[in-house]
Structures are given as C-alpha cells and as structure tokens.
Amino acid sequence: MLRIDRRLLAHFDWPLLGCTLLVVGCGLMTVLSATHAAGHVVSGLLLRQAMWAGIGLVGMLAALSFDYHWLERYGYFLYGGALVLLLATTLLGSAGGGARRWIGVGPFSIQPSEFAKLALVVALARYLHRQVGERTLALRALLVPVLLLAPPAVLILKQPDLGTVIVLGLTVAAVLLVAGLRLRLVFIVAAVLVPAVPFLWKHLKPYQQRRVVTFINPDADPLGAGYHIIQSKIAIGSGMLQGKGFLHGTQDRLNFLPEQHTDFIFAVFAEEWGFVGACVLIVLYTALLLRCFMVAARARDPFGLLLAFGLTAAIFCQVFVNIGMATGSLPVVGITLPFLSYGGSSLLASMLAIGLLMNISMRRFTF
Amino acid sequence: MVPLTQREVPLKLRRRLGIAVGLALLCLLLLLARLWNLQILHGDDMRTLSENNRIRLHRVQATRGTVVDRYGRVLIDSRPSFDAVLVPEDARNVEVTIENLAQLLNQSAADMHALLNQTSTRPPFEEITVKRDLSWDDVVAIETHQLDLAGVSLQITPRRSYPLETKLAHLLGYVGEASPKDLAADSRYRMGDLIGKIGLEKRWESALRGVDGGQQIEVDAVGRKLQVLREVEEVPGATVKLTINLDLQDAASQALGDNDGSIVAIDPNTGEILAFVDHPSFDPNVFARGVHADEWRGLLTDKHHPLNNRAIQGQYPPGSTFKIIVATAALEEGVINPFTRIHCPGGLQFGNHYFRCWKKGGHGSVNLHEALVQSCDVFFYQVAQRLGIDVIAQYARAFGLGMPTGIDLEHEKAGTIPDSAWKRKRFKQPWYAGETLSAGIGQGYVTATPLQMANAIATAAVGKRYRPHFVRQIETPEGEVIHSEQPEMLGELKVRATTLREVRDGLRDVVNTDRGTGKKARIAGFEVAGKTGTSQVVKLGKERLKAAQIPWQHRDHAWFVAFAPVDAPEIAVAAIVEHADGGGGAVAAPVVRAVIQKYVELKTQRGGSKYAQNRSPAIGTF
Numbered sequence: 001m002l003r004i005d006r007r008l009l010a011h012f013d014w015p016l017l018g019c020t021l022l023v024v025g026c027g028l029m030t031v032l033s034a035t036h037a038a039g040h041v042v043s044g045l046l047l048r049q050a051m052w053a054g055i056g057l058v059g060m061l062a063a064l065s066f067d068y069h070w071l072e073r074y075g076y077f078l079y080g081g082a083l084v085l086l087l088a089t090t091l092l093g094s095a096g097g098g099a100r101r102w103i104g105v106g107p108f109s110i111q112p113s114e115f116a117k118l119a120l121v122v123a124l125a126r127y128l129h130r131q132v133g134e135r136t137l138a139l140r141a142l143l144v145p146v147l148l149l150a151p152p153a154v155l156i157l158k159q160p161d162l163g164t165v166i167v168l169g170l171t172v173a174a175v176l177l178v179a180g181l182r183l184r185l186v187f188i189v190a191a192v193l194v195p196a197v198p199f200l201w202k203h204l205k206p207y208q209q210r211r212v213v214t215f216i217n218p219d220a221d222p223l224g225a226g227y228h229i230i231q232s233k234i235a236i237g238s239g240m241l242q243g244k245g246f247l248h249g250t251q252d253r254l255n256f257l258p259e260q261h262t263d264f265i266f267a268v269f270a271e272e273w274g275f276v277g278a279c280v281l282i283v284l285y286t287a288l289l290l291r292c293f294m295v296a297a298r299a300r301d302p303f304g305l306l307l308a309f310g311l312t313a314a315i316f317c318q319v320f321v322n323i324g325m326a327t328g329s330l331p332v333v334g335i336t337l338p339f340l341s342y343g344g345s346s347l348l349a350s351m352l353a354i355g356l357l358m359n360i361s362m363r364r365f366t367f
Numbered sequence: 368m369v370p371l372t373q374r375e376v377p378l379k380l381r382r383r384l385g386i387a388v389g390l391a392l393l394c395l396l397l398l399l400a401r402l403w404n405l406q407i408l409h410g411d412d413m414r415t416l417s418e419n420n421r422i423r424l425h426r427v428q429a430t431r432g433t434v435v436d437r438y439g440r441v442l443i444d445s446r447p448s449f450d451a452v453l454v455p456e457d458a459r460n461v462e463v464t465i466e467n468l469a470q471l472l473n474q475s476a477a478d479m480h481a482l483l484n485q486t487s488t489r490p491p492f493e494e495i496t497v498k499r500d501l502s503w504d505d506v507v508a509i510e511t512h513q514l515d516l517a518g519v520s521l522q523i524t525p526r527r528s529y530p531l532e533t534k535l536a537h538l539l540g541y542v543g544e545a546s547p548k549d550l551a552a553d554s555r556y557r558m559g560d561l562i563g564k565i566g567l568e569k570r571w572e573s574a575l576r577g578v579d580g581g582q583q584i585e586v587d588a589v590g591r592k593l594q595v596l597r598e599v600e601e602v603p604g605a606t607v608k609l610t611i612n613l614d615l616q617d618a619a620s621q622a623l624g625d626n627d628g629s630i631v632a633i634d635p636n637t638g639e640i641l642a643f644v645d646h647p648s649f650d651p652n653v654f655a656r657g658v659h660a661d662e663w664r665g666l667l668t669d670k671h672h673p674l675n676n677r678a679i680q681g682q683y684p685p686g687s688t689f690k691i692i693v694a695t696a697a698l699e700e701g702v703i704n705p706f707t708r709i710h711c712p713g714g715l716q717f718g719n720h721y722f723r724c725w726k727k728g729g730h731g732s733v734n735l736h737e738a739l740v741q742s743c744d745v746f747f748y749q750v751a752q753r754l755g756i757d758v759i760a761q762y763a764r765a766f767g768l769g770m771p772t773g774i775d776l777e778h779e780k781a782g783t784i785p786d787s788a789w790k791r792k793r794f795k796q797p798w799y800a801g802e803t804l805s806a807g808i809g810q811g812y813v814t815a816t817p818l819q820m821a822n823a824i825a826t827a828a829v830g831k832r833y834r835p836h837f838v839r840q841i842e843t844p845e846g847e848v849i850h851s852e853q854p855e856m857l858g859e860l861k862v863r864a865t866t867l868r869e870v871r872d873g874l875r876d877v878v879n880t881d882r883g884t885g886k887k888a889r890i891a892g893f894e895v896a897g898k899t900g901t902s903q904v905v906k907l908g909k910e911r912l913k914a915a916q917i918p919w920q921h922r923d924h925a926w927f928v929a930f931a932p933v934d935a936p937e938i939a940v941a942a943i944v945e946h947a948d949g950g951g952g953a954v955a956a957p958v959v960r961a962v963i964q965k966y967v968e969l970k971t972q973r974g975g976s977k978y979a980q981n982r983s984p985a986i987g988t989f
Contacts, residue, residue: 133377178383227424227583230596237405237413271417275406279399286395293388302376309384320394327401 013295013361019288020060020339020354024053026269026281027340027347033247034261034268035342045261045342052344056351063355067363071356072303075126079148082119085112086155101159111345113164116152118349118356120168121175121310123148128179129303136182145172163335167317174313175306228264233328235267236278243274261342263334266326282323289316292354295361304360311353425494425584426557429577430525432604434539434567436613437839441530443539443568448526449501451509451519452494455483458518467515471508472498496559500526500656527561527655533648534620535611537676538640538776538837540566541651543658555579561655567607567837570775574841574850577604605849606842610639618965619644622958627945628924629677629817631835632962635825635930635939637854638833640774642940642962647673679772679779682814683943686900687742687884687951688928689763689809691827691870693751694735696762698866702753705869708732711745715804722748722804725901725950739873742884742899744808751807756798759806760786765860766823766832768815773834773857782819785812810903821941824897824928827874828936830867832858874898875933878956887956888929893967897929897959899951902943922946927955931963938966 028050035043071078089103089112102109124145131141149172153165235249249271261268270278289312296308315338322337324330336346405413434443451472458464465483469476479497497519498505509521527542543564545556555576556562562576563569580601585593619630619642632642649666658666666674675681697703713729715722724730724744730737738746751759763769769784783789785806787798805811815823818835826832834855841850860867874896877885884899902924925947930939940959947954 129374132380174387178380178387180379180383230583233405234413234416236402237409238417240406240410240414270402270406275402275410278402278406282395282399282402286392289391289395290388293384293391297381297384297388299376301374302380305376305380305384309387313387316391316394320391320398323398324401327398327405329398329401 007365008362011362011365013291013358016288016291016295016354016358016361019284019291020351023281023284023288023339024056024347024351026284027265028053029246030265030269030272030340031261031342033249033272034265036247048344049342049347052347053351055344056348059348060351060355060358063352064359064362066359068304068307068356068359071122071307072126072129075122079119079123082112082116083151083155086116086152088112090155090158101161108344110348111343113152113156113159113161114345114349115352116156117164117168117171117314118311118353120148120152121171121314122307124172124175125303125306125310128175129301129306132179132302132306136180137176139185142176142181142185145176148172161334163321163333166333167314167321167335170317170321171310171314174317175310178309179306229325229328229332232264232267232326235264236270236327239271239274239278241275243270243272243277246272248272262336263322263341264326265341266323266337269340270326285319289319292357295357295364298364299360300364304364308357308360311357315350315353425582427580427582427601428524428560429579429601430603431527431542431561432575432577432606432844434575434607434609436609436611436616438612439608440613442535442609442611442613444528444530445525446528447523448499449506450496450522450524451498451501451505452522453479453483453497454494454518454520456518461518464516464518467512468497468509468519471512471516472501472505474498494520494522496522499524527651529651529655532650532652535616535643536566536648536651537645537678538566538611538643539651540564540568540570541654542568543654564654566776567609569777571607571838571841574607575604578602603844606844608839608842610634610641610837610839611643612641612969614969615962615965616642616644618642619958619962620646622961623942623944626947626954627671627677628943629681630940630942630958630962631678631818631821632938632940632966633821633825633835635828635833635936638822638825638835639839639854640835640837641938641966643678643837645675645677647671649673676776676778677943678817679774679776681816681943682780682782683816683924683926684811684813684902685768685809685815685820686902686924686926687744687808688820688824688898688900688926688941689813689815690739690742690747690807691874691898691928692763692766692768692823693747693754693759693807694739694870694873695766695827695860695862695866696754696759697750698735698869699762699862700754700758703735703750705735708734709738709746709749711743713745715745715748717748717752717801717804720801722801735869736873736876737882739870739898740876740880740883742877747807748804751803752800754803754807756803756806757786757788759803760784760789763813765858766826767857768813768819768823772816772818772822773855774818775836775838779818780816782815783812809900817941817943820926820928820943821939824930824941825936825939826858826860827867827870828896828930828939830860830862831856832860871896871933874929878929884950884952885927885929885956887952888927888960888963890931890960890964890967893931893963894933895929895931895960895963896933897927897956899956900926900928901950902926904946919946922948923950925949925951925954927951927959929956929959929963931966937970938963 028046031049032043032046035045085103089101092103101111101113103112127144127148128141131137149168153168156165238244249268269281292308292312292315296305296312299305299308318335318338321330321333322335325332336343338350339347431445433441433445435441451468453464453468455461465476465479469479482495482497506521509516509519529536529539529541541564542561545558545560545562549562550556550558563572568575578601580599582598583596585596615632619632623630623644623646626646628646630642630644631640633640653662698705710732711724711730713724713727722744725742729745730741730743733741733743733746737743760769763784769782771779771781790796790798802811806813822832822835834857836852838852840848840852842848875894877883877899878888878895878897880886885897888895888897904921904923925944926942928941930936940962942955942958944954944958
C-alpha cells in the first residue's frame with residue numbers, strides 16, 4: 001500500500017504544501033518572538049515547537065500515504081477511539097490552568113480534543129456522503145450529526161474548553177449547510193429556539209446568568225478577559241503600518257499579553273509586523289484555505305468533498321474566531337490559531353488535516 | 368484496493384460549496400477591515416498607549432467585616448491606613464528609587480532589595496507593599512518627594528483594629544499576612560493579604576473576607592493614577608454578631624483583675640457564651656500590623672503564657688467542683704440516699720494511705736446535702752469508692768467532661784476523665800482503688816477546662832447540655848441576616864428529677880447558708896447556686912499549708928462554678944484563679960459573684976422584656 005504510484009506523485013499538491021510550510025514558518029518565528037528571553041537566541045519552547053513541526057511533517061506524509069477511502073470504512077472506529085481518549089482525559093488527564101485537557105503519552109502530553117476535531121469531521125463525512133444528493137437533506141439525516149457531535153462536545157465542555165466546542169459546533173453547522181440543510185428548517189429551529197431564550201434565562205440562577213454574560217460579553221469582566229482584550233488590542237494597534245520589528249514588540253515583552261504564545265499569538269505577530277505583516281499573514285491563510293476549498297471542490301466523490309470541506313471548515317473557523325478574538329471583535333474563547341500558536345497537539349492535528357487534504361487532492365483522478 | 372462504491376458528486380453540492388467559500392472570503396475580508404481599523408485608523412493612539420501609558424489592574428481589597436457584641440457594640444473594626452507600594456517596572460531607576468525610599472522611611476535599602484528578590488515571581492506591574500500602616504509623617508514625606516520616588520505610590524487599605532486590645536483576644540483571634548501555604552491553598556489570596564490566622568477571625572474567614580473588587584486604571588510614566596477605566600465594586604465582608612455581652616465581659620475581666628485565670632459565662636438554655644475571659648492575654652493589634660521577632664519571643668517565653676487560651680486549653684483538676692457529678696451519680700445509682708450519713712473524722716485511712724479532708728477536725732456525721740454545702744472530702748471518698756471509677760466516668764461524660772465541648776475554636780483540649788480502660792491503655796496498669804478516692808474529689812488524673820466546667824454547671828442547672836457557641840448571627844453590612852446560629856443540644860441528663868433537685872438544693876445552700884463554702888457568691892434577690900473547688904498543683908506533704916507559705920507557682924488553683932437563678936437558670940459561670948492565695952470560696956466565689964451581680968444589673972437596666980427579646984427566638988421568654 002505504501003508503494004507510491006507515479007501518477008499520484010504527479011498530482012502531489014505542491015501549492016498546498018508550500019502554503020502550509022510558509023504559515024508554519026511564520027508560526028515558529030512568532031513563537032520565538034513570544035517566548036524568547038533577553039540574551040538567548042532561541043527559547044526552549046521554540047525548540048519544542050520545531051520538534052512538533054517535524055513530527056507534524058511525518059504525520060502529514062503518513063496521512064497522505066493511504067487511500068482516503070479507508071477512512072470511509074474505519075471512520076466510526078476513529079471516532080470511537082477519539083471518544084475513548086477524551087474520556088481518559090476526563091478521568092486521568094493532567095490539569096493545567098484550571099482545566100483538565102492533557103493526557104500523558106510517554107514524554108509528551110497531548111490534547112485529545114485537537115484530534116477529536118479531525119475524528120468528528122471524518123465520522124460526519126462518513127455518514128453524510130450517502131445522504132447528499134440533488135435534494136436537500138431529510139430531517140432524519142440531521143439527527144445523526146447531532147448525535148455524533150454531542151458526546152465529544154459534552155466531554156470537552158467538562159474539561160472545560162468552551163472554545164474547542166464552539167469550533168466543533170461551527171464546523172458541524174458548516175458541513176451540514178454544504179451537505180444541503182434545508183434553509184426552511186434552519187428558520188424553523190430558530191423560530192422555536194429564539195422565543196425560548198428569555199424563558200430559559202428567567203429560570204437561571206443569578207450566578208449562572210452572570211457566567212453566561214461573561215461568556216458572551218467579557219467586558220462584563222474587566223479584570224479578567226476584558227483586560228486581556230484591551231492589552232491584545234493595544235498590541236495589535238500599536239503595530240501600526242509597519243510593525244515594531246521582529247523581536248521588538250513591547251506589549252509582549254512586558255508580559256502584558258496573557259497566553260501570548262498560545263491563544264494570543266496573533267497579537268504578538270501583528271505588533272511586530274504591523275498591518276503589512278498581518279495582511280501578508282491573512283493572505284497566506286486565505287491562499288491556504290482557498291487551496292483547501294479547491295481540493296474539496298475537485299474531489300471526485302461526495303465523501304472526499306465532505307471530508308475535505310469539513311477539515312477546511314474546521315481550520316477556517318479556528319482562524320476566524322481566534323483572530324476575531326485577538327482583535328476584540330469576538331468574545332474571548334480560548335482556542336489556538338492553527339499553525340501559529342504554540343502547542344504540539346494543535347500543530348500536529350492541523351498538519352494531519354493538511355495531509356488528509358493532500359491525500360484527497362492527489363487521488364482526485366484515480367478510479 | 369478501494370473497496371467501496373463511488374458516486375459522482377451531485378452538482379448542487381458543488382454549488383453550495385461555492386457559496387461557503389464566498390462566505391469564508393467575506394469573513395477574512397472583515398478581519399482585514401478590523402485590522403485596518405486598529406492598526407491604521409487607531410494605530411497612533413494604540414502606539415501611545417503601549418509606549419507611554421500603562422493600563423494596570425488594581426485590586427481593591429474588600430473591607431473585612433466587623434465583629435460586634437450581642438448589642439451591636441464593635442469588637443473588631445477595620446480602619447483605613449496608608450501603605451507604601453512599589454511597582455519596580457514604573458521606576459526609571461529602581462536602585463535610586465529604593466535608596467530614596469529607604470532614606471525617607473528610615474529603613475535599610477538592603478531589606479527592600481531582599482523584599483524585591485522575594486517577590487521576583489510576581490506578575491509584572493503588580494504592586495509590592497514596601498511598608499504598611501505608614502505614620503502621617505511618612506505619608507507626607509512620600510507625597511512631597513513623589514518626583515524622587517518614581518514607581519512608589521500610596522495605597523489606602525483597610526486595616527484591622529481590635530479596640531478591646533487584650534480583652535477577648537483568645538476568642539477573637541487575629542489576622543496576619545497570608546503565608547505561602549495559604550496562598551497555595553486559596554487562589555483568592557494575594558501576597559500581602561491579611562487573612563484570619565486564629566480564633567474567630569480564622570473560623571469565619573469566609574464570611575468576614577468579602578469579595579475583592581478591582582479597577583482597570585491608566586497610570587502615567589511614574590506610576591501615578593490617571594484615570595479609572597473600568598471598575599468592579601468590592602463586596603465588603605459580613606458583620607459577625609457575637610453572643611458576648613461586652614458589659615458582662617468587662618465586668619468579668621475586672622473581677623479577675625491581675626490574676627492568671629479564666630472565666631466563662633454561658634446561657635445554660637442555649638449554650639450562648641456571654642463572657643469569655645482569659646488572663647493574661649495578648650494584643651491582636653500587634654499581630655495585625657505584623658509582629659516583631661522580639662515581641663513574639665516575649666509572648667512565647669512569658670511564664671504566664673499569654674498565648675495560651677486557658678478557657679479551652681487549660682486543663683486543670685476540677686477539685687471539689689467535681690463533687691456535683693459524683694453526687695448526681697451516687698443518688699442516681701442508689702449507693703446512697705439523701706438521708707445516708709457518713710462520719711467524717713477529718714480523713715480516711717485507705718490501704719496504706721491516709722486521705723485527708725480539707726477540714727482537719729472533720730465534719731462529723733454528714734448527709735449528701737451537708738457534704739456538698741461544706742464540701743466534705745471524706746463523704747465523697749466513701750461515695751466514690753461505692754460507685755467505682757467507671758460509673759463516675761460515665762456520669763462525668765454525661766456532663767460533657769473528657770471530650771471537647773465542640774466550641775468553634777481550634778485546638779480545644781478534651782481534658783481527662785479517667786477510667787480503668789483509660790488507665791490500662793495509657794499506663795498499661797490496672798486501676799487502683801485508691802485512685803478512685805482522689806477522682807471522687809476531682810483530683811488525681813481528672814482534668815477539665817474552664818469552658819467544660821461552665822458547660823457542666825450549665826448542664827446541672829437545666830439538665831441539658833448544649834454546644835457552647837459565641838456567634839449569634841451573621842449579617843450583610845446592610846443588615847440582612849445570612850446565618851443564624853441555633854442552639855444545638857448535645858445531650859440530656861437521663862436522671863430522676865428528684866436527683867437533680869437534691870443536688871441543686873445542695874448547691875443552693877453552698878451559697879445561701881452561712882456554713883456554705885461559697886457564701887461569698889451570695890446575691891440578694893437573685894438566688895445563686897454553686898460549688899467551690901480547689902485544685903492542687905503539686906502534691907504537698909502531710910500538712911496543708913497556708914498559701915502565703917508556698918511559692919507562687921506551687922499554690923493551688925481556686926475554682927468556683929455557679930448558676931442563677933436557681934429556679935429558672937439564665938446564666939452559668941465557671942471561674943478559675945490560678946495560684947490563688949486562698950481556696951475557691953475565698954478567691955473564686957467573689958469573682959463569680961461580681962459577674963452574676965453585673966448580669967443582674969444589666970438585666971434590670973435593659974428591662975427584663977428587652978433582654979428576653981434579644982435572646983434566641985427558639986427558646987422564647989422566661
């Protein structure tokens with residue numbers, strides 16, 4: 001199976017690889033920026049991240065080496081495995097920053113929720129590709145995606161990691177819309193849910209209401225999330241047109257930024273590279289995502305299309321929510337910026353997704 | 368190789384995909400627009416903010432709740448004070464700032480550097496408290512030299528003050544700076560926070576503490592506050608209202624005077640503690656401002672042990688006060704009846720030991736009533752021997768001895784109620800019959816704390832035993848009651864009414880007959896019942912010596928326990944005077960009398976009905 005067909009090699013998606021490597025490169029550079037200490041050229045975290053990038057490349061190769069239709073057969077097993085990992089994390093995971101998200105694997109600790117995202121997309125494509133057609137989806141066909149979403153969502157919420165759950169939800173919604181969700185149905189669901197909100201609200205305890213308010217509007221918590229937002233906005237804005245220069249960010253250096261090498265890494269980048277740099281980065285992301293969409297559009301079968309689109313949607317949602325959060329346009333939820341943020345699991349999972357996309361891309365002409 | 372059937376991609380699917388891509392591009396465009404807004408349109412402002420200005424989080428510590436007595440008089444308060452705080456990141460040159468500050472405050476710069484190093488792991492821009500509770504001169508000095516002190520600012524923080532000073536200190540406890548262990552245990556604590564360390568301050572920490580607020584403030588280059596951007600209001604701590612009556616507390620304190628000892632007054636119907644005196648004591652203000660090493664050493668090495676909470680930690684032989692329990696056991700078990708007479712020739716030969724009565728000439732033939740009134744030892748030697756130690760121990764426990772009373776204070780001692788099993792376990796020896804005789808008059812292994820004795824006499828007074836408590840209710844600063852302590856009955860004396868009546872009769876006549884050992888506790892118009900006691904500190908020779916002939920630290924302790932009025936008890940008091948120059952009747956009885964006398968006065972002043980209103984509603988009026 002590992003014998004690489006020459007025809008496959010001919011269709012290798014070099015642009016996708018190129019875009020990915022460029023973004024990963026930006027990421028390594030920014031992780032250095034965010035973690036370097038005076039007098040040291042490289043930081044320990046940078047080396048770790050570089051190692052994870054290496055592992056990611058190997059993973060990417062592995063992900064494109066088999067025919068992606070195997071995922072069609074084993075999709076649900078993958079999904080089950082991810083659930084088991086999540087359950088193990090809940091039961092015996094290690095805590096960090098008040099949350100139980102990591103699980104030890106040898107010398108590393110991994111964050112299973114990052115991989116659960118991939119598994120969910122695979123399972124979703126596995127189910128939906130038989131349902132799609134020229135007509136919109138039947139109501140019945142909606143039930144299974146919701147049932148697929150619920151267990152990982154609940155387990156991840158328990159960790160607690162609201163950000164990842166939001167990304168899962170958005171991804172599933174995006175895939176359903178493309179798969180042919182009847183618009184009328186969306187309106188009906190909205191018509192039922194929206195009037196129910198004030199009713200439910202009244203039945204919440206005051207402290208529960210406060211929590212919801214802080215989730216939706218972190219400005220209601222000016223000493224916590226609201227403070228992060230302000231500092232992040234100052235970092236980005238102070239970059240102005242040209243930025244303060246590589247390793248010359250001040251907000252970041254003074255540790256004003258919370259989580260500057262993970263969730264708020266975009267602020268570090270934008271401070272040092274300015275509007276010009278931020279545009280370049282966003283254009284890079286756009287190119288990467290467009291290439292991914294192209295893979296979906298050119299997939300030779302519905303499974304490939306839905307899988308490719310699901311993976312792309314997951315990456316896109318995360319990029320959009322993360323940058324939206326860093327610029328103070330969206331509420332603060334803790335999620336990483338794919339390829340840029342420090343974090344082995346996040347990087348590996350993103351690169352695995354790209355590997356699968358290349359896989360689909362390479363096999364678009366095989367029969 | 369690919370086993371699954373393949374289908375063509377429906378056209379509509381590709382079309383919907385196209386729409387999704389369009390939406391995604393739109394979103395990315397929105398991000399670019401947002402960046403344009405932040406970096407180009409507002410870039411200048413943001414650059415200024417990031418360079419010159421600093422936005423800080425400034426925590427506003429919640430004002431700690433006050434503690435008041437049962438009538439709302441302040442026992443612990445929080446007053447504003449000025450602290451000097453330093454933000455090293457704001458100092459243009461930390462060295463210079465520290466040098467100037469050290470000079471102004473008359474402190475060594477080395478100490479300040481040490482403090483800075485200690486706090487090196489703190490988040491940047493968090494304030495370091497350099498000196499607390501500045502004098503007015505220091506405040507003025509810092510204000511006027513602000514320009515030489517970049518990074519230094521004044522912070523107003525509420526400071527704990529204990530206006531009673533040494534009074535009630537053991538019960539109130541004190542606050543102190545949170546230790547690294549405290550910081551690790553509770554994430555709400557910040558370095559330098561004052562938290563309850565002991566006593567009530569610790570027990571009710573969560574209620575007293577309140578919730579800290581905070582401000583997002585903009586400061587200038589030297590760290591001065593420019594404006595408050597956002598703010599979260601602090602929630603001040605709750606008011607803790609005690610059962611203590613400050614007037615009674617003062618009277619009890621005065622009655623004890625300079626003697627070492629303890630007085631506990633409780634309401635026998637509820638277990639509410641009305642007065643709680645420990646002498647000598649310490650000043651919690653010293654701890655609240657940070658105790659100096661030499662002060663601390665002084666407190667530790669003082670031979671009068673001011674840190675020792677005698678009321679709950681002092682374990683003294685109860686002496687003759689224990690006879691109340693032996694008398695109850697004897698009547699109830701039927702080893703004697705009220706008419707049984709025993710001859711006291713002044714002592715009792717038992718085995719090869721002669722057990723003396725306190726009265727050298729003896730009491731002659733006495734019944735239980737007379738034996739209580741005159742505290743005849745020989746009578747109780749005989750009765751104890753008939754009961755046996757295990758039965759005595761069983762009754763003692765029913766009165767709450769030999770176990771902690773359950774008061775809400777840490778490190779309460781249980782005292783000792785020995786029995787044969789205890790002795791086997793403790794000394795790997797059998798119980799000797801002679802030891803029962805000593806136990807019968809509250810000597811030997813028997814020990815109890817003053818609080819236990821107060822609770823025991825309260826139990827004798829009403830037949831029920833309550834958990835002693837000193838918190839009445841907890842209120843928000845606005846006066847809304849959030850917690851109200853209810854009387855908690857721990858046990859009931861399961862004895863015949865006639866038994867209790869006979870014992871109480873005896874106790875009444877201890878005070879109200881001229882033969883009685885406790886006649887000095889008599890109050891006209893308010894019938895007091897009580898029992899004297901003298902607890903030996905060291906075993907002396909054959910002869911009893913006068914107190915003046917014995918070195919101070921070897922002198923006996925004087926006890927008096929009492930309740931009043933006899934027919935409907937409202938107050939129970941136990942007092943111990945350490946190393947007294949006289950017995951319980953001579954020294955301790957007048958102390959208790961003073962307390963009850965004051966109680967009567969206060970009751971008259973406030974009017975019976977008003978006082979009744981202030982009692983716990985669960986009990987109602989008497």
